[in-house]
Amino acid sequence: MSFVPPLEDFPILSKPVNGRRLAYLDSAASAQKPKAVLDAMTAFATSEFANVHRGVHRLAAVATQRYEEARVAVQQFLNAKHSDEIIFTKGGTEALNLVSYAFLSPRISAGDEIVLTKMEHHSNIVPWHFMRERKRAVLKWVELREDGSINPPAVAAQITPKTKLLAIAHMSNVLGTVNPLKEIIQIAHAKGVPVVVDGCQGAVHEKVDVQDLDADFYAFTGHKLYGPTGIGALYGKRALLKTMRPFNGGGEMIAEVAEDKVTYAEPPHRFEAGTPPIIEAVGLAAAIKYLNGFDRAAIKAHELELYQYARKEIGRFKWVRVIGEAEDKGAILSFETTGMHAHDVATILDGEGVAVRAGHHCAQVLMERFGVASTTRASFGLYNTREDVDALIAGLEKARSILL
Amino acid sequence: MPLLRGWRRQGVFFSDMIDESLRELYQEVILDHSKHPRHFGPLDHATHNADGLNPLCGDRISVHLKLDGDGRIADIAFEGKGCAISQASASLMTDMLKGRSTAEAEKLMDGFLHLVKGEEGVTGLADDDLETLQVMAGVSAFPMRVKCATLAWHTMKSALEGSGAPAKSE
Numbered sequence: 072m073s074f075v076p077p078l079e080d081f082p083i084l085s086k087p088v089n090g091r092r093l094a095y096l097d098s099a100a101s102a103q104k105p106k107a108v109l110d111a112m113t114a115f116a117t118s119e120f121a122n123v124h125r126g127v128h129r130l131a132a133v134a135t136q137r138y139e140e141a142r143v144a145v146q147q148f149l150n151a152k153h154s155d156e157i158i159f160t161k162g163g164t165e166a167l168n169l170v171s172y173a174f175l176s177p178r179i180s181a182g183d184e185i186v187l188t189k190m191e192h193h194s195n196i197v198p199w200h201f202m203r204e205r206k207r208a209v210l211k212w213v214e215l216r217e218d219g220s221i222n223p224p225a226v227a228a229q230i231t232p233k234t235k236l237l238a239i240a241h242m243s244n245v246l247g248t249v250n251p252l253k254e255i256i257q258i259a260h261a262k263g264v265p266v267v268v269d270g271c272q273g274a275v276h277e278k279v280d281v282q283d284l285d286a287d288f289y290a291f292t293g294h295k296l297y298g299p300t301g302i303g304a305l306y307g308k309r310a311l312l313k314t315m316r317p318f319n320g321g322g323e324m325i326a327e328v329a330e331d332k333v334t335y336a337e338p339p340h341r342f343e344a345g346t347p348p349i350i351e352a353v354g355l356a357a358a359i360k361y362l363n364g365f366d367r368a369a370i371k372a373h374e375l376e377l378y379q380y381a382r383k384e385i386g387r388f389k390w391v392r393v394i395g396e397a398e399d400k401g402a403i404l405s406f407e408t409t410g411m412h413a414h415d416v417a418t419i420l421d422g423e424g425v426a427v428r429a430g431h432h433c434a435q436v437l438m439e440r441f442g443v444a445s446t447t448r449a450s451f452g453l454y455n456t457r458e459d460v461d462a463l464i465a466g467l468e469k470a471r472s473i474l475l
Numbered sequence: 476m477p478l479l480r481g482w483r484r485q486g487v488f489f490s491d492m493i494d495e496s497l498r499e500l501y502q503e504v505i506l507d508h509s510k511h512p513r514h515f516g517p518l519d520h521a522t523h524n525a526d527g528l529n530p531l532c533g534d535r536i537s538v539h540l541k542l543d544g545d546g547r548i549a550d551i552a553f554e555g556k557g558c559a560i561s562q563a564s565a566s567l568m569t570d571m572l573k574g575r576s577t578a579e580a581e582k583l584m585d586g587f588l589h590l591v592k593g594e595e596g597v598t599g600l601a602d603d604d605l606e607t608l609q610v611m612a613g614v615s616a617f618p619m620r621v622k623c624a625t626l627a628w629h630t631m632k633s634a635l636e637g638s639g640a641p642a643k644s645e
Contacts, residue, residue, distance in 0.1 A: 090490030412558035414532055418500070418620060422493045431533040444533055444556055473501050474559060 074365070074373040076454045080105040084454060091424025094459035099244050099272060099403055099450030100428050102297045104358075111357035112299065112350050123349055124323055124340070138349050141356035142339070145304050148359045149289060150280040156312065158305045158339040159347050163271040164194040166290035166305035167238075169342060170267045171198035173315040174288070174307075179235045181207035186229045186236070186264070188213040188221055188250075189440045190243040193433040195269040199238060208235070215440060219246035220397035227258045237266045241273020241289075245432045245448065246395025247378075247403030249277060252284050260285065265311070271295055271303075275452075276371055276401040281306050293351065297452075298358030302351035305342075312338035319344035365453070374402035374451045381449060381460045388467065394441050402451035405432075408467070413445040416470045420447075423466040425459075499613035500620075501559065508563035513570050518552035523637055527555075527630030529622055534561055538569075538630045546577050558623050564611060565627035571607060577635055583608075584628050591615055591624045 078084055081103050084093055095103060115137060121130035123138045139154070146154040160166040175185070185199045189212050202208040211229045216222055226237070237259045242249045252268060259266045267288040270279060274291035281289050288311075292303035307315075317324050317335055321344035326334040335341045362370075381404050385391050390409040408416055417429035428448045431438045438444065449463055518539035527536045536555035543549040551569045555562075568587075572580050586600045587608055593615030597605065614624045 089493045414558040414620070414623060415501070415560070418617060419497060422490075422497045430531065435533060438533070473497065474506065 074369040074453075076373070076456055077105075078454055078456075080107065080361075081454050082106060088424050088426070089422055091422075092458075092462070094423075094425045094455075094462040096449040096451065096455065096459060096463060097426045097428050098275075098452030098455075099295065099448065101294045101300070102275070102452050103454065104299065104354075105297055105361050107361045108298055108354050108357045112354040115353040116350050120350065122346055134349060137356075138347070138352050141352035144356040144359045145306075148279070148363075149274075149306050150282055151306050152282060153309055155337070155339050156306055156309050158307065158312075158342045159352055160290075160303045160305055160342075161301055161348060162294070162303035163269065163290045163292035164303075166288075166292075166303050167194050167267065167269060168198045169305055169318045170236075170288050170290070170307075171201055173318045173342065174265075174267075174311065175202060175236050176206065177316065179206050179208050182209065182233060183235045184209045184211050184231060184233045185238065186211045186213060186226065186234055186259075187238040188226075188240065189215050190219070190221070190246060190248060190434065190437050191238065191240055192244050192269060192271065193435070194271070195238050195240060195267075196436060199236075209233075212436070213239075215246075215248075215437075216397075218397045219243065219248045219395040220399070221248070221250055221255070223251060223254050223258055226255050227262075230259065230262045230264055234262070234264045237264050239266065239268060241268050241270045241279070242276060242401050243395065243403070243434075243437070244272050245403070245405050245434045245437055245446065246397065247400040247405075248395060248397040249273065249399045249401055251399070252286070256285050272401065272403075276374065278367060287311055293355040293358065296355070296358050297361060299348075299351045299354035302348045302355050304355075307338070309338070312342075315342075317344065318342050321345040323347075370453045371401075373453065374455070377451050377455050377457065377460055378402035378404060380457060381451075381463065384460065384464045385467070388471075390471070391467075394443065394446055403448065404450070405446040405448045407443050407446050408470075411470060411474045413447040415474055416447050416467070419470040419473055420463065420466040423462060423469060425462050425466045427463070496613065496616040500617060502610060502613065504610045505563040505613075506559060508566040509559035512553070512562055512566040514552045514566070514573070516552055516554060518550060521550075521552075523634040525630050525634035527626050527633075529557075529561070529626050531622065532558070534558065534623070534626065536561065536565060536627055536630050538565070538627065538634050540572075540631075540634060542577070548572050548575050548577070548580060553627060557626070558620075560614060560620055560623040561626050564624045567607070567611065568627050568631060571604065572631065580631075580635065584632055587611070587628055588625060591621050 083103050119133045121134040123135040142157045143154045145157045256266045265287040268286045270289050270291040289306040294300040324344040392407045394405045413429035430445045521539035522542045523540045534557035539552045541550040551573045553565045586597050589597045591614045
């Protein structure tokens with residue numbers, strides 16, 4: 072294996088938790104931050120910080136430049152055509168809500184349909200429920216195969232002349248499934264339906280090229296990408312963004328404000344009301360730079376190797392049922408444990424220094440689909456090692472001995 | 476949050492402490508209640524019902540009770556799915572509340588809620604009640620799990636108050 076996990080870059084990993092070596096297997100919830108990100112934010116805040124797009128003073132100019140450089144970093148990361156197609160948001164959730172309010176809401180009316188898949192995270196479900204509640208739109212769900220994958224014709228089958236949007240995850244946060252986005256987007260476009268992609272997991276593990284995918288919108292968050300919390304981004308095609316009304320109102324998003332009139336700035340600033348997360352944008356750019364310092368395919372291979380090792384080891388336990396076995400999947404291992412509730416398992420694993428997620432993973436429609444109330448989820452990042460998997464497996468054996 | 480003080484201390488001693496806390500949390504009585512819950516199922520002719528939901532984990536519980544003419548809990552039952560802590564807590568609760576007056580039940584519920592939050596000076600409970608409740612006290616060492624333990628009790632509270640609104644685990 073060519074990729075060596077750069078453990079020394081992540082200070083938190085060398086600090087014991089509950090007196091044990093930390094095995095952090097919860098990167099799908101939020102990834103740990105490399106020193107490069109923390110240092111970049113500190114350096115910026117220490118010597119270059121001011122508000123952006125406002126002052127005429129030197130620091131304002133420098134900060135504005137750093138902020139806009141971060142936008143270019145995101146543009147290049149997603150291979151967007153223009154930097155003004157990148158809107159900074161406070162995370163993936165806000166990015167998806169932006170599409171709901173600013174794009175879909177004016178275009179949808181009673182009886183119109185939104186197609187989404189059963190593997191979506193609540194952040195790619197609830198904004199569409201808003202349209203159901205407020206506009207009497209209809210949600211149509213794409214069924215999943217038993218292995219947790221999507222059959223593209225099943226997407227086509229849900230699309231009708233009334234469909235106004237397709238909302239789909241790039242990669243499932245529970246199953247790890249990586250969806251054949253390009254094919255699915257082609258299907259939607261052939262029927263004239265725009266597509267919004269939830270890339271919160273996908274952007275971390277897959278190489279994203281929004282032009283090649285031809286996605287209309289692509290949302291992702293910084294904190295899962297080894298960057299800071301409080302920042303994410305929405306990519307939107309320039310032609311679409313230009314037709315959209317603002318999302319929030321406030322400073323920076325206007326052209327002119329009078330007593331009886333307001334005109335709006337051009338995208339992306341039209342959608343960035345108020346002081347944006349400036350230090351976080353610098354941190355996000357640093358995270359992207361950090362990732363680009365590696366061969367990303369090698370990172371993926373490393374994570375998958377760990378996943379396969381964990382999958383094989385856990386396969387020895389007859390009392391474990393793994394959910395999500397799609398052929399094309401990333402390094403997320405979700406499982407149910409017979410006779411043991413995920414929360415009890417996670418509490419005992421925590422005592423062993425093993426951090427996992429337990430519960431419904433903000434994907435209750437998916438949980439319902441697989442007939443489970445909760446699962447335990449181990450998710451892998453670039454800093455994980457076989458030792459982490461060994462700790463997980465030993466912890467599970469311990470949970471079994473305590474609980475049963 | 477005093478519970479979290481020193482949570483990251485190093486060394487074998489501390490991991491042994493965690494181990495001990497875990498053994499206390501999942502002691503025999505708790506596991507027995509969770510595997511063989513008492514008063515589990517529907518209740519015919521219930522006079523009070525309430526549903527509870529822990530939105531963090533999606534666990535649900537329903538409690539049913541039958542008050543007699545004197546305001547005593549003549550019968551009690553619960554249904555639902557959840558972790559060992561939530562199931563054991565619900566089972567233990569039904570065991571303890573059956574036959575009590577609503578005033579006694581209120582006192583027990585308040586005492587329990589103080590106890591699992593690790594608050595000092597739980598007063599006004601009979602010694603043997605306190606002893607019974609004590610088996611749940613281990614939860615206080617696990618702040619993220621306190622809500623699992625309190626769900627059934629909050630739900631019972633709202634059943635007794637007859638508000639009919641679904642209880643939350645807070």
